[in-house]
Structure formats: C-alpha cells, structure tokens
Amino acid sequence: MLRFAVCDDEEYICSKLEKFISQYCKYTNREYDVDIFTSGEAFINRLNSDNNYHIIFLDIELQKCNGIEVSEYIRNIIGNETVQIVYVSGKTGYDRQLFMYRPFQFIDKPFEYEKISAVIEKYLRIYGNKSGIFHYKVGHDTYWVKPEEVLYFKSIDRKIKIISTSSEDIFYGSLEKVEEQLKGQGFLSPHKSYLVNYRFIRSFRSDLIVLINGEDIPVAKSKRKEIARAQIILENGGG
Secondary structure, three states, rough: OOEEEEEEOHHHHHHHHHHHHHHHHHOOOEEEEEEEEOOOOHHHHHOOOOOOOEEEEEOOOOOOHHHHHHHHOOOOOOOOOOOOEEEEEOOOOOHHHHHHHHHOOEEEEOOHHHHHHHHHHHHHHHHOOOOOOOEHHHHHEEEEEEEHEEEEEEEEEOEEEEEEEEOOOEEEHHHHHHHOOOOOOOOEEOOOOEEEEEEEEEEEOOEEEEEEOEEEOOOOOOHHHHHHHHHHEEEEEOO
C-alpha cells in the first residue's frame, strides 16, 4: 500500500491533493492511504509515532513551523532518509537550503491532476511498489533487511558486503542474484562490483555516483551510457 502525507495550511490545497491522489490510485487500482495535516507542528507530532510514509507533499511556506523546519526534523532528527519529499509552493524561486534535504520534486501552485499523477508515476518508476524483505544468510543464521534501508551492495570475491542505514554485514552470494531479487525496487548497477540504492544517491558524475553519506561509487566506463540513460528514464520517464 502506498502511504501519502499532505501538509499544507491551506485546507483547499489539502483537499485538492487528496482528491488527485485518490483519483490516480483508484484509476490504477492501487491500495493507498492519505493523512492530512494543516500545520507543521501537527505533522511533526505524528512523525514521532508514525513516519512510514512513501511520499510527503509538503508546503514550503507553512506558518510557524515551516517546510524547512519539517524537512530538518524528517531527515536529521528522526533520520528518515527513504521517504520522498515533494515541495509544494506558490512561489517560483526555491531556497537552495531545501536541496540539502534531497527533494524528490517541486510543484508550483496552482497545480492540476497531471502534475500529481506524474509525481506518483515517477515514484513507482524508480522504486516500484514492492515492500518485501531482503533475506541473506551468515553461517546458519538468516537475517533480513528492508530494501529501502540498504545504501548499496558490494561484491568482494564470492562474498557480498551489504551497507544499510544502521549496519553492515558480509554474506556469501552473487551480485547478479541480489540484483535479480531486487529488480524494480530502485537499485542501479554502475559497476560489476556494486548495486546502489537510488534513494541514497546525492549526485551523478560521469565516472562516479556520490551517496548521501559522502561515499563515492565508481561508474565503469562500459556502464556510463547505461547509467546516464537509466537516470533520465527514472527521473523523466524517457530519453
């Protein structure tokens, strides 16, 4: 099920967003849930007990506790790096400060259904709608992790190093099998030894992918065109 949060102090904007989200999900036969908040304070209170949203539509110009403060709370206080933040604003210029919170997209007011449906389609194109668990074995013990919490996998001889937001581990396996298991869940293969989670990419360069934790992941020369095209397709739906 796709979970959305809408935080805007204009009730008609909340209603419009809820209507468009509902329209898209019903048309595509997807289960969904939408929570509405009309203040940053109310949203932060909810985030203390429930922050398992997939997409947040967040007004930048909220009164009192604004969109920047809410974003700071999401990314740096509760440490949620996986939820995608869509900023909604009536202004055409955006504070560069917002980019440090890795926005998924910006939407200008007023907006129509097509813009909202495009955001959801982009999310599904990049991350799919799977919410499974990745399993692996270390010795006789089986471990599991949510794919959305994995930064990357690295192949080392016949072993795989898995780096997540909270830990790292090593298990026997092949990167090809890991990639197949995670197909359609937002992972890219920039190099024969790496499988990288798109959620945690800060920037793309011709020969490097930079992750949000500052690590550089090499892009093999043979993979550069493939990664560039994948970036265009995932972000824009074509190219």
